[in-house]
Amino acid sequence: MNDDQLLRYSRHILLPEIGVEGQERLLAAHALVIGAGGLGSPAALYLASAGVGPITLADGDAVDLTNLQRQILHTTASVGRPKAASGRDALGRLNPEVRVVALEERLDPGRLAGLVAAADVVLDCSDNFATRHAANRACVAHRKPLVSGAAVRFDGQISVFDLGRPDSPCYACLFAEDATIEEERCAVMGVFAPLTGIIGTTQAAEALKLLAGAGEPLRGRLLILDALGMEWRAIRLKKDPACRVCG
Numbered sequence: 001m002n003d004d005q006l007l008r009y010s011r012h013i014l015l016p017e018i019g020v021e022g023q024e025r026l027l028a029a030h031a032l033v034i035g036a037g038g039l040g041s042p043a044a045l046y047l048a049s050a051g052v053g054p055i056t057l058a059d060g061d062a063v064d065l066t067n068l069q070r071q072i073l074h075t076t077a078s079v080g081r082p083k084a085a086s087g088r089d090a091l092g093r094l095n096p097e098v099r100v101v102a103l104e105e106r107l108d109p110g111r112l113a114g115l116v117a118a119a120d121v122v123l124d125c126s127d128n129f130a131t132r133h134a135a136n137r138a139c140v141a142h143r144k145p146l147v148s149g150a151a152v153r154f155d156g157q158i159s160v161f162d163l164g165r166p167d168s169p170c171y172a173c174l175f176a177e178d179a180t181i182e183e184e185r186c187a188v189m190g191v192f193a194p195l196t197g198i199i200g201t202t203q204a205a206e207a208l209k210l211l212a213g214a215g216e217p218l219r220g221r222l223l224i225l226d227a228l229g230m231e232w233r234a235i236r237l238k239k240d241p242a243c244r245v246c247g
């Protein structure tokens with residue numbers, strides 16, 4: 001690290017759990033962020049501010065006025081622009097050292113496989129089950145850690161599927177691939193703005209811990225947040241031997 005980097009990342013370097021070694025791991029890590037919306041915004045901002053790079057930021061949508069209430073990567077001036085490009089520019093302003101690859105596309109399973117194989121950690125910040133399951137399949141196949149988040153109304157969820165470990169559950173152990181009942185309703189439901197910040201920021205925290213080798217990841221546990229009561233619940237997850245993806 002040069003002098004500027006030692007200053008920029010000094011508050012991480014001062015943490016004994018991260019230190020110079022952990023910070024160097026962050027600087028050398030490649031994160032794939034799927035979705036540049038409510039969850040992907042805070043997640044990508046914290047990864048970039050912490051020096052993680054390259055960051056591959058994938059989103060097939062354009063910025064809409066209704067996004068700005070919670071998708072803090074984007075500004076009023078970004079309305080109409082592709083979210084991936086708008087996000088790349090925002091991350092570049094925050095930390096010009098970090099290389100951000102913007103993919104203006106909704107990732108199909110074939111594309112995901114290649115991107116996941118090249119990543120050290122995958123953050124699922126998408127808003128639909130098809131992408132969630134495709135990301136999970138790719139992470140299972142390539143044994144990559146998957147940091148999965150979801151937020152709708154006042155309800156949030158987050159877990160880490162540490163798929164490099166043979167005993168790790170996967171996303172499909174928790175939500176079977178044919179359980180798509182809620183899909184249609186999600187797109188039109190309300191979302192409490194800071195909820196996406198809380199969950200997306202927690203995803204960044206877990207990704208940084210995994211990459212730096214700090215602390216204990218949220219593996220084998222699902223955290224469920226009721227933001228109205230501001231109560232967290234933790235559920236233990238176990239690998240489903242009958243899971244059609246990882247079993």
Ligand SMILES: [Zn+2]
Nearest residue numbers: 170173243246
């Ligand atoms: Zn599974």
